[in-house]
Amino acid sequence: MQTRKLGYSLRLYVLLSLLFLVSSLVALYSVITIQYFIHGLDTITRQNMVDVARAVTLDENGYATLLDFHITDDWDKVPAVIKENIDEQPSRPYELKKYIIQPNIFTKPTKAYFVTQAVTADGKVCYVSRYSGPPNFESMIHFRKFTPTSKALFIGITVLLIFLTLLLIILRSVAHPVEALRDWAKNLSPKGLMQQPPVFRYNELNTLADLIRGSLLSVQETLEREQKFLRHASHELRTPIATISSNIELMKKIHPNPEPNEKRIIDRIDRASTTMRHLTETLLWLSREDSTDLPTQEIRLDLLLEQCHQDLQYLLQDKAVTVNIDTENATVLLPHVPAKILLDNLIRNAFQHTQEGEVNIYQRGTHVRICNREIDHDKSLNEELGFGLGLDLSRKLAERFKWRYHNDSQPQGHEARIDF
Template structure:
């Protein structure tokens, strides 16, 4: 099983390691500077002591604890015992520390340095410290190194606490963002994103919301496409089924009628293809235009009335169609969808009465009227999905569309 890294734990571990490393490094530098400071103080004291006069071979002098000799043989024996080789480099402090310096003062310390004083004389300046220093010298309860260790541990603990508090301060809005993103739904996407304290998290929340809004809009377009497709494809499917049954009954006895039926089936199948293309075009909200060609509105209306006539079977409805030859450059399938929906609605929701279809040049007027009150009450059913698609199409193509409700029906006018 693959172990997934936690960003929070990774960041916490990395920062803690960095903090501990810095504390350790600076603690080491503190100890180093402590030693260098002690050595420098010893060197300066030795240089000052080398100025004493009256030092000759075989006659060293003791000045404030330092032995100043002109020859190596005159250096104290304990110094030569622990530092057997005489120093050859000027002003370089040679030393030998006996015992640990971390837990307390060392057992002994031996120091020697070669110096040339202001008079140009070579001097070996040495000093030794043996045994514990007097009590008045050491007044601290802890050694310097214990103090450094305590400061080191305190720094690590303080850094860890501050780091954990910072991580909680950052992790809390991140977890809030996570919970908010998991709880998003179609309704909550419409609401403004909450404030997550940090500008970067607010930007991320906006990106998440915008991305999910695009996905939601895509889903809604697909749902609209499916609803419209199922609605619009009913007519060509019904035409194909009706003519297929009629073709089976005729058989080969009447070739002329059979050919006409086959042509109607072919037109219905082409219509289905065009309908699908148009609905897909609308669902994508494409900025490109559909191919246009000249359409004779009178011929198209006669064809649609013939295709949709099956909706009037068993009804006492009369049809009046008045058309005149007039060609208009239009997207054919868009015009066909609009007229099909209007005629279908008029046929479906007229039970007893008449449907009047009038075409004058590029204007089409469709009016249905029911002769009984019950039919008039159901006429509102015609203004559903089909007219919703019609309104979207006429708005998309810039056509003029008017709808008026009357007591016994509806009047619709479209100017292409």
């Protein structure tokens, strides 16, 4: 039997998918927020430099200062500390050049250098620069405890955790009714099908529960009809089978020495009626609803096999078949009648479908193996009864009592294994 491949967890799939989506959005918006924040600071710094350039008047040397800003009309007059850290001068008006020293994105900058090209009130092109470092650099920091990057990341992680908590609550509220539906469907019994399904909070789950119950009710009704048919058919077949058997016995008494052809026909009818009687008994046992509650008793499995062999010995008349029996003393706790029916079916199939060859019956403990080897395989194909019916009934009987049963078809016969 092919093992079904395990599927993925729907809950885990939804959780990871939404978590990945929200994490991506949070990371994207955090990066955009930081970029916009830095761009905004640059815009404000540049505008302040332009306003300073318009507010001051350069001296005869083309130089002026206002607050921390240095204004000059020549790049060579820009403070050396600015030129050491900013290699290129602004090439067009209002272009801002900057260099910020920051150990990492989670710490505050320690030094910052800014320079831009602006126009004074009288229309002269000038360079406005500013250097910020300890101790006056702290005046430029708007967030004392966190850098803008750290604060954006902190807000993003906080939003992500809040979303994850809400997502877990939602999944929990959805998963509980689904698990309740699973447990209800798993534990359904024929008696439980007669009751209305419980309420599972969501209409979709309630509809699914009704569909499951309806489908199982349909299957249950089909099984009940099948069992009823098996019971009725088996009971009805017992009368004609008994009639055939009694007439055969009467024929043997009336005509004890028939011609060889007549004897062959009578034996064939006798074997067929006996086989039909065993199959009918098996069908009756399969149709019994209380068959799994039968009382058990200690059975000598080796003696039971020997009894089945002796009872079915008539099937080997006029056949070149050798029977090899290898058993050991073993006492097993079993329901007697079903065990005998199962072993009768397996041995009968082996005897009935071996015309020339051997049948091996092997038993160790609770394990029984019955196999037949046909020398001419074509001969076994012409037997009057179907080969698969007895084995199929044996399989169903073993499943009913939870006995381990295996049947393997081989080139020259069959091998059946049963473990009680």
